[in-house]
Amino acid sequence: AGAPEQGPDAGGDLPSSGRAQSVRFEPAGAVARADDDPESMMDPANRALWDALRVMYYIVVAGVLAVGALYILSGFQSIREGQRGVRILFGRLQTDDLQPGLVWGAPYPLGELIKVETRSVGLTLDKEFFPALSNPTAPSNTWENKASYKPDQDGFVITADSNIAHARLSATYERRDVAAYARRVLPEDEQALVTGVIRRAFVRAAANVTVRDFLQDRPDVVVANARALAQRELDALGTGIQLTSLLIDQTMPPLNLRFNFAAVQSAAQAAGQKREEAEGERRSILNAAAGSAVPALVRAIAAHERAVETGDRAEQASTLEAIDAI
Numbered sequence: 001a002g003a004p005e006q007g008p009d010a011g012g013d014l015p016s017s018g019r020a021q022s023v024r025f026e027p028a029g030a031v032a033r034a035d036d037d038p039e040s041m042m043d044p045a046n047r048a049l050w051d052a053l054r055v056m057y058y059i060v061v062a063g064v065l066a067v068g069a070l071y072i073l074s075g076f077q078s079i080r081e082g083q084r085g086v087r088i089l090f091g092r093l094q095t096d097d098l099q100p101g102l103v104w105g106a107p108y109p110l111g112e113l114i115k116v117e118t119r120s121v122g123l124t125l126d127k128e129f130f131p132a133l134s135n136p137t138a139p140s141n142t143w144e145n146k147a148s149y150k151p152d153q154d155g156f157v158i159t160a161d162s163n164i165a166h167a168r169l170s171a172t173y174e175r176r177d178v179a180a181y182a183r184r185v186l187p188e189d190e191q192a193l194v195t196g197v198i199r200r201a202f203v204r205a206a207a208n209v210t211v212r213d214f215l216q217d218r219p220d221v222v223v224a225n226a227r228a229l230a231q232r233e234l235d236a237l238g239t240g241i242q243l244t245s246l247l248i249d250q251t252m253p254p255l256n257l258r259f260n261f262a263a264v265q266s267a268a269q270a271a272g273q274k275r276e277e278a279e280g281e282r283r284s285i286l287n288a289a290a291g292s293a294v295p296a297l298v299r300a301i302a303a304h305e306r307a308v309e310t311g312d313r314a315e316q317a318s319t320l321e322a323i324d325a326i
Contacts, residue, residue, distance in 0.1 A: 071107055072107070074107045075104045075105050075106055075107045075111075075113070076102060076103070076104050077102075077103060077104075077105065077113050077115070078101070078102050078103075079098060079099070079100045079101060079102075079103060079115055080100060080115075081100050082100075082117060082118055082119045083100060083115050083116060083117055083118060084097050084098060084099070084115075084116050084118055084178040085097075085098030085099075085103055085105075085113055085114065085115050085116070085178075086098065086113070086114040086116065086178055086179055086182040087103070087105045087106075087111065087112075087113055088105070088106075088111050088112040088113070088114065089105075089106050089110065089111040090110065090111065093179060093182075093183065096178060096179035096182075097178055097179065098113075114182045116175050116178040116181055116182060117175065118174060118175055118176075118178070119174070120172045120173070120174050120244060121172065121173055121174070121175075121191075122170070122171075122172050123170070123171045123172065123173065123191060123194060123195065123198075124168075124169075124170050124171075125168065125169040125170070125171070125195060125198060125199070126168045126169075126249075127155055128155045128169075128195070128199050129155040129156060129157055129166055129167045129168070129169070129199075129202065130154075130155050130156075130166050130167070130168055130252075131146055131149065131154040131155065131156065131166060131255060132150075132153045132154050132155075143255060144255070145255050145256040146254070146255040146256055149164070156254075157202065157203055157206035157207070157214075158203075158206070158207060159206055159207065159209060159210055159211040159213075159214050160207060160208055160209055160210055161210045161211055163210075163211035163253075163254075164253075164254045165206065165211050165214050165215060165251065165252070165253060165254070166251065166252040166253070166254070167202075167206075167214075167248055167249075167250065167251045167252070168248070168249045168250040169198065169202065169223075169246065169247065169248060169249065170245075170246075170247050170249055171194070171198055171243060171245060171246045171247070172243075172244045172245045173194055173241050173242060173243045173244055174241070174242050174244055175240055175241055175242075176240055176241070176242040177240030178240065179240070180238050180239065180240030181239060181240035181241065182240075183238070184237065184238050184239055184240070185239050185240070185241070190241075193237075193239065194234070194241060194243075197230045197233050197234055197237075198226070198230050198243075198246065200229075200230075200233065201225075201226045201227070201228075201229035201230035201233065202222075202223075202226040202230075204225075204226070204229055205222050205223070205225040205226035205229060206222055206226075208225070209221065209222055211253070214251065215251050215252075215253060215261070216265065219248050219251055222248070223246055223247065223248050226246060227243055227245075227246040230243055230246070231243045286298070290326055293326050296326055297323065297326045300319055300322045300323045300326060301319075301323060303315070303319045303322075304316060304319035304320060304323060307319055
């Protein structure tokens, strides 16, 4: 008889030609195994993305820390010789008069380290009180005359006797109080500020003297008064600037009268020379007449002249005898 029939339910093995399983079913409510963690359940692409994001996070953190460190280190600055520093924090003065060297200040925008030059600064005022000339480098005797002036082009001062005069000035100043300077003065406006203060002071000083004093007799008094007035105004403004010198380099009368002023000055010099010559001749005559007795003779002559003025005949006779005796 034939062999027993075999099939799926017969408990025998599957035929060798059967296909291998591709799916495994788990019963409902089955507990996951310990090795079935989320990373092990990810496919390779998701795991690669996870690793890339984690590396990127570490790179960003390191970059932020590096930028923060560079930001803090950027607060270190060097103050050179001839400079002083002022440290600002949150808009307020924290430390003033920092000495030369390597110092730290909070970087912008938290703070600022302001460096102020303390060396002397030179300033020339060669146009503020001088007329505008077509060729200022030419000899002064070739300058054109000006019968009238244009205030927007020509510079001048008016003296106490209502005369016009010209001058060229030079000045030097220092930034002594660096804290006051940093608080009140903008570097780009500094020279314009000092120039304006000197102009104002010089106009006031010149208005208190005559043109003769301004040009010949007392120019040093004018410049001394102008310097004092300028320093007083700089202090009142709280600039921290000290005016160390103010000099008059040249003075000149109005252009159309400069030759007249020169003639008067030349005549005055000639008269002075004549006076000196007369005084020398006087001394020579007296020395020849009385030698070392000149002082006594001069006193006796003066006494005789007083007696003549008062009409005292007895005194006149006495003084004449003294003169004759000498």
